[in-house]
Amino acid sequence: MTAIEINGLSKDYLTGFWRKKPRRVLDGLTLSVETGEVFGFLGHNGAGKTTTLKILTSLIAPTEGTARILGSPIGTPETFNQVGYLPENPYFYDYLTPDELLDYFGRFFHMTASQRHERRETVLEQVGLKEFRGTALRKFSKGMLQRIGIAQAVLHDPQIVLLDEPMSGLDPVGRRDVRNLILHLKQQGKTIFFSTHILSDAEALCDRVAILGGGKLVGVGRIADLLRRESGYEAIVECDEPETKRKLEALASMPAVSSGGHFRLEVGEDRVMELHAICAAGRARLISLNPLRFSLEDYFVGLLDRSTPAAVDRTGPHS
Ligand code: ADP
Numbered sequence: 258m259t260a261i262e263i264n265g266l267s268k269d270y271l272t273g274f275w276r277k278k279p280r281r282v283l284d285g286l287t288l289s290v291e292t293g294e295v296f297g298f299l300g301h302n303g304a305g306k307t308t309t310l311k312i313l314t315s316l317i318a319p320t321e322g323t324a325r326i327l328g329s330p331i332g333t334p335e336t337f338n339q340v341g342y343l344p345e346n347p348y349f350y351d352y353l354t355p356d357e358l359l360d361y362f363g364r365f366f367h368m369t370a371s372q373r374h375e376r377r378e379t380v381l382e383q384v385g386l387k388e389f390r391g392t393a394l395r396k397f398s399k400g401m402l403q404r405i406g407i408a409q410a411v412l413h414d415p416q417i418v419l420l421d422e423p424m425s426g427l428d429p430v431g432r433r434d435v436r437n438l439i440l441h442l443k444q445q446g447k448t449i450f451f452s453t454h455i456l457s458d459a460e461a462l463c464d465r466v467a468i469l470g471g472g473k474l475v476g477v478g479r480i481a482d483l484l485r486r487e488s489g490y491e492a493i494v495e496c497d498e499p500e501t502k503r504k505l506e507a508l509a510s511m512p513a514v515s516s517g518g519h520f521r522l523e524v525g526e527d528r529v530m531e532l533h534a535i536c537a538a539g540r541a542r543l544i545s546l547n548p549l550r551f552s553l554e555d556y557f558v559g560l561l562d563r564s565t566p567a568a569v570d571r572t573g574p575h576s
Contacts, residue, residue, distance in 0.1 A: 266322035297459035300469035306452035341410035351395035400431025420451035501539025
């Protein structure tokens with residue numbers, strides 16, 4: 258079943274002194290996320306990620322387009338119960354303890370006292386904060402606050418969890434904790450849709466990603482497919498003989514780079530046998546041979562170079 262279905266979603270914000278100037282920050286986004294997926298929503302700052310998440314949680318209305326969560330239109334009671342949301346940089350009242358905070362949020366979802374107690378125990382265990390349940394939040398680190406934020410988002414046991422930049426601003430330990438939590442939620446069969454501009458987090462976690470640039474979808478797919486590259490290999494060769502070096506250079510598909518007595522060259526798949534033969538004949542040592550692969554970063558930068566920059570001003574030129 259499709260967990261999230263987004264169809265032609267656009268958003269114009271009214272800007273300017275009299276708020277009369279519509280500025281399109283999300284432009285015809287169409288996307289679907291399957292149940293059980295960890296889906297990464299990537300894009301530079303200002304790409305429109307938070308705007309999309311706010312529309313999905315009905316905090317703001319779209320200018321155009323529709324979205325459905327588990328088959329129901331967004332904003333209906335069914336979707337409220339099925340969605341958990343962690344906003345970017347959540348702020349919780351400093352003097353509350355995790356127990357008090359979660360009890361408070363449980364009331365929003367009309368949970369009975371025993372349901373609140375049971376879910377509190379479960380989620381505090383899940384996010385590893387049971388021993389801090391009575392500690393005021395003002396004493397929490399950023400990573401702990403993010404974990405209590407996730408506890409809040411999953412308190413009512415939703416099927417879909419929306420996380421806005423959950424790893425941003427965390428130290429390596431905090432990031433690892435949040436990554437593990439996301440994987441734990443996936444094991445429970447939840448669908449996780451999270452925005453990020455940290456590509457390594459997306460690489461580590463996501464089944465699929467969508468890339469947003471200037472409010473438009475510029476790429477979507479499985480990370481493995483997005484990163485697949487024309488067949489070719491990177492070879493590192495140790496070689497002193499000028500004649501062998503010349504032959505290797507002639508073989509390379511890109512200019513070879515030499516450093517510290519080593520040669521780095523890229524060769525096409527069909528030239529690998531030749532590479533071996535030249536190395537064997539010329540007493541060169543083949544140190545490593547690895548398939549070429551784009552990093553998500555290369556892919557991302559390549560796509561954004563080709564996409565529309567910045568958001569679109571719908572009113573045309575102004576004096
Ligand atoms: P992201 O989450 O990808 O960083 P956002 O969705 O927060 O992007 O913002 C997209 C664009 O919309 C940005 O240029 C931002 O300044 C603008 N924007 C966000 N909220 C508002 C608002 N309430 N009014 C006007 N412009 C806004």
